[in-house]
Ligand SMILES: CC(=O)CC(=O)SCCNC(=O)CCNC(=O)[C@H](O)C(C)(C)COP(=O)(O)OP(=O)(O)OC[C@H]1O[C@@H](n2cnc3c(N)ncnc32)[C@H](O)[C@@H]1OP(=O)(O)O
């Protein structure tokens with residue numbers, strides 16, 4: 548089998564980034580979300596990113612048109628029938644993902660691989676919601692997708708060898724570097740990154756320093772490109788909280804307890820950059 552057509556399910560910041568990179572590397576893309584306005588928002592984000600590349604003379608206007616022409620909108624999950632692989636990038640919630648995978652299992656063609664971009668959730672449990680657990684795999688891109696080189700690839704207990712090979716080859720074809728990791732909460736990336744972000748939030752919560760000063764320390768002292776609180780806002784505080792909860796319940800260890808301030812911000816709807824407010828304010832809301 549050769550992967551030619553990709554459905555990206557969830558047209559938020561990760562889904563639109565994945566769709567953009569797939570289209571730029573020759574794949575036909577079906578960009579799917581619950582409502583047309585969400586798909587349209589994803590398409591606009593992709594068009595904006597491609598326009599920036601045109602301005603920087605990295606691609607021609609004709610390239611941009613060709614890439615955008617490869618992306619088809621979808622609000623009907625049955626369009627998965629046309630895909631060789633579905634890459635799911637809906638919200639970080641196990642029930643939503645299991646439900647989506649059960650539906651995709653019913654609707655997609657027999658050969659279709661079902662991949663999830665989950666940040667932390669168990670691939671084996673998501674796979675168990677389908678009758679094709681050998682074709683379910685984790686394909687974890689980093690944000691922003693067009694820039695970051697890593698893709699973590701995570702096999703579930705039953706993932707078939709040829710499915711692993713095809714997904715790895717696809718990641719390479721997207722000019723990414725795949726790294727295989729085992730199916731444990733948070734994989735490698737978020738098991739290490741997210742406790743650091745959570746600790747940075749505790750540092751603010753306990754009044755040790757302001758968000759600006761915490762970020763300055765990590766940028767100037769540790770050469771991080773972004774401070775941990777700016778990064779939390781960039782990832783989305785809802786996603787950060789979900790990941791901490793997965794680590795906490797998955798390992799049963801209180802060292803992963805989410806900071807109450809993180810919970811409070813999420814309850815307030817302060818989800819970071821995407822809602823215009825988190826540890827910082829943004830004028831894109
Ligand atoms: C939660 C999870 O499950 C896993 C995760 O993804 S965790 C998050 C992982 N990501 C990170 O840690 C990102 C950390 N931050 C960074 O690496 C950098 O700050 C950054 C790449 C985001 C921006 O870089 P910067 O030097 O501060 O800003 P800037 O000069 O504007 O951008 C650098 C390049 O990235 C591009 N870029 C920045 N943001 C972008 C975006 N959202 N989409 C596409 N391209 C983007 C810029 O166009 C620019 O490209 P060129 O150099 O080719 O011109």
Ligand SMILES: NC(=O)C1=CN([C@@H]2O[C@H](COP(=O)(O)OP(=O)(O)OC[C@H]3O[C@@H](n4cnc5c(N)ncnc54)[C@H](OP(=O)(O)O)[C@@H]3O)[C@@H](O)[C@H]2O)C=CC1
Nearest residue numbers: 557558559560561562580581636637638639665666690782
């Ligand atoms: N943010 C990050 O830095 C990273 C996130 N991830 C993972 O990627 C996934 C998506 O994250 P992100 O893009 O940031 O989140 P966003 O909130 O930006 O986007 C999620 C999108 O999925 C849509 N959605 C929700 N439920 C469904 C469904 N049942 N079917 C189809 N679409 C649905 C949402 O619609 P609505 O607006 O209605 O909710 C929204 O458009 C998560 O699993 C996250 O953990 C992985 C790597 C990095």
